[in-house]
Amino acid sequence: MERGELLEWAIEEGETIEEGELVAEVESEKSIGEIEAREHGVLRGTYLEPGETVPPGTPIAIIAAADAEIDDLKAEVDAELEDADGGNEPTDDPAAARGSSAEAATDDAASTAESAADAGKVSPRARKRAEELGVDLEGVEGTGYQGAITEDDVERASETDEGATAEVQASPRARKRGEELGVNLATVEGTGYQGSVTEEDVEAAAESVDDAGRSLREERPFDGMRRTIASRLGESYREAVHVTTHREADAEALFAAADAADDALEVDVSVQDVLLLAVSAALEDHPAFNATFEDDTHRLWTDHNLGIAVDVEQGLIAPVLRNVEEKSLEAVARERRELVGAALEGEYTMDDLQGGTFTMTNLGVLGVESFDPIINPPQVAILGIDAVAERPTRGPDDEVEWRRHLPFDLSFDHRVVDGADAARFLETLIERVEEPWSLLPEEVDAEAGVRADTAETEMPDRTVSASNAEGMAGTIEAGSFEWGYDEPEAAGGTETGPTPVDVFLGGLAACLSLSVRFQAEKRDAAVGEIDVTTDAEPEHGAVERVAATVRLESDADEETLERIVDLGERGCHVSQLLREDLPLEFSWERM
Template sequence: MGYVIKMPKLGLEMERGELLGWERAEGETLEEGEVVAEGETLEEGEVVAEVESEKSVAEVDAREDGVLRRTYLEPGETVPPGTAIGIVAPADADIGDLEAEVEAELEDAGADDGAADATAGAGSGAEAATDGAASEATPGSKSAADAGKVSPRARKRAEELGVDLEGVEGTGYQGAITEDDVERVADVDGDESGGDVQASPRARKRAEELGVDLATAEGTGYQGSVTEEDVERAAESADDAGRSLRKERPFDGMRRTIASRLGESYREAVHVTTHREADAEALFAAADAADDALEADVSVQDVLLLAVSAALEDHPAFNATFEDDTHRLWNEHNLGVAVDVEQGLIAPVLRDVDEKSLEAVARERRELVGAALEGEYTMDDLRGGTFTVTNLGVLGVESFDPIINPPQIAILGVDAVAERPTRGPDDGVEWRRHLPFDLSFDHRVVDGADAARFLETLVERVEEPWALLPEGIDREDAAGAETEMPGRTVTASNAEGMSGRIEAGSFEWRYDEPEAAGGTETGPTPVDVFLGGLAACLSLSVRFQAEKRDAAVGKIDVTTDAEPEHGSVERVAATVRLESDADDETLERIVDLGERGCHVSQLLREDLSLELSWERI
């Protein structure tokens, strides 16, 4: 028994996979550069390795009990899907047949690479001569390169250093050429070329990248040779801008794919962005009404997605893709919802939005975003989008030019809500919330006038969203409801964790604890809530006393403090600041009477009196 571990294919578009690390039996991941400890015992279903494609990260599980007998790939190396990366078999099993299978595959891959090189190099004298020599060689004189016994990392290193694999003596398993073999040959070639500086191949490559003259680098390696670290040190000291390198982040895996796709999109599509703003008061009211009426947690974004779908229904040219010079309009409204994950921005797809209720959209969107943030999404979650919505408003962004997610032809950016003065009834001024939008579109496919009409429809839906809500929820439910005062009845709800929500009549606010106490810091602590009530009560009571005595008092600020910072409160103090020209005696009297009339201060226990002071603003 036993089997060959192969690089899995993580999606139809996957071209190469990178080995992130081999997993030891106890779950410890080997980092790049460490030696893989072959001989680890594995159980069926246990993680053997972690790999990454251009779009996702996945774990490779053991198909059966056994031992990790062979590894053909080191962390950081990339190979096409289906390539052998290791062998799992019982400790006493003969794996000769499995090794032969892998060697045959390597030989086939090497032959394919050779054919491709010969085709690409037709007309090159040097390559033609090499091909000729290879064709005349006898079967018994095959080199390791001829036999395909070259590790993927060695082949890549040979390309970087310009080393011809013909004639390189392999010191790896059964004569396979390793990366060290390639670098050894490169070292020899460098010495024969008459270079005065002793430097490792990696150091020479790094010097080229950073533009460092090897002669200026102080060698700390064997017999004074220059290492890669020596080159980087020389680069830092030679930087005439006074900079020192903190960290380098090479593009690989998902980040490389994101950069490639967005770069391709920006080069290929003719990007134009139009901006429009909508009055968002009705949108917020509709979301609140739906959240109260439905079992699902409904947010403004959920109602907005239905508004976008309604606009796409009226303007189907935007619910489309553009490939092979063909504009394809789709029936389904599959909306990509941009999510910021550790590796970059992805857009999992919420499917058939036009066919779903608001409750279903709210529930499925939360599940989709949650899976993306937890890294539990699949390739299918990212495929098949027809339009994308990206929201940077939650980060305070007021305007931006989103880049189209190919092959789609448009993307909607949502900005931060802005409160603006608006002419109200009787020529008065009222403050209203507005929501700005940025629509980027491919001008090859649709025109600016088309985009303007799309945004006009979207704004209409946002400003009149009630038709998007289920039956039974209408404008009167939100706008016609009278404010309900708490009547000194307050409810605190704690669903989980160390945070919750306070409801008092028609009003509500959050409470929470610091992260150090297990909270998430999304609201004031219960003690802070009490201090806020005390400060508010004092300010109103002082105001009442000032007006009762016709004292000219402008602004009143009250700051309350409690000590210690955590645990049981042992001291409470309040400072009242008043804007007034009244004499000190009058203000002293007003503050003292205000404290006596404050019902909240009367709630303090007998052994915890309020330390009250006042000052002028």
């Protein structure tokens, strides 16, 4: 934490407050914190306005008994504020400005010839209020700490400007339009009679704010958490030498292990929970990555405090799951769920965000296939997790099967660790992901998971189901088999799979090929490849015509092939499903 922003005061000066009651809310390092009264008393004075930022430890208020003498406390606060700003050059960052009591600030403002606006001493609330009221900060006299311009200063200047505006020659419609568009009439050059401001002058002035002619939809001040995020990302890129390496793991065992653990334990277990243990195991073997780098010192930590990136409304935060190396899978699953839930609900604390030694970020849930994560300083590495991809894989008997694969992206600081170190870390992680059973507690039946992963094919026995979650696409499941269906874009689909009619035509073509093969083998006919093409018309809507063409690779005589094909067509169970008024137009030819 480098600076904190005062969001709002919960009580007014002069009000009584009890011990433990809320005094103010502050925002810092992506967290909202509450300041509570340490004892009973009265809020005797404040030193910050809402929206102002200061370093940690800066006094912001005095609470004391109503009749207590506080001159010494005021002197102590003034001295601390003087020391905090002593020798500092003026900054261009308005968020770095700090307000204080009006009495202390007036003398300081009078001692400098430079305006507060020129020096950048404008509180965020004052700058925002100036934009709302159309007040030019140049020439506004600041009464805040060291001459900083406060919100009250802006409002006083606005009242003065309104008096000046009243003297501007302008038509009633121009004045009304100026209020609607937030245009200060004193700054508008009039083109009307004797230089009076017209409605057109006001609109032209409003449009001239953007010379490119763009229409502003919304302004989002770059402050609070977004400013902190930008600062840390900028620091990371300026300081760390980013390099990213990519590897991919067969994830079938990882999914099987998560399913087996979810069935055996009394807590919901996800793939991410097992993956946290796999990462911790890899860090144990490669401790250089469970580390931070500050002040030219590479610090390797014993505790595996893993940051888990969570996307909240204000930006990306990384609450920390502590001491993963000591936790069981059940504890990891429970604490990870609670930690992420608190982050999403905005109930996290500063403690939740501190002390991380390594960070994991998952964009795979959003379909991202590869990215280069940015290191979370002062850590030395971050692991990105991509979308699961299903790929054909050659099995031990040269058969091809579809298996799920999980890609990883490891970004590391090349000042601290080398590419070979990163490669070895990923190699260990891949081994843990592909053989995760040793990470699971004894009560999880690893053999059941292995059996599930290598189970024999389950035939559908003529029971097929189709599921459609949304849109026009869905999934067909038949025993151990699964494939998709969809509709063309013209019919509201996304063209990610065959249409239901295409699926039926595929079944018809497959059945015809097998039925013809059965007849050929029954007669010991030498038939090589059999290729069946099925067609349906029209292209969309109800089917009015179905045709099938069988092509055979064979040297058998015409009469034999004619007999084989005819019997094959009559023996095809799928062709028998066609309705009587939709006969199959059937033909054959040699290849």
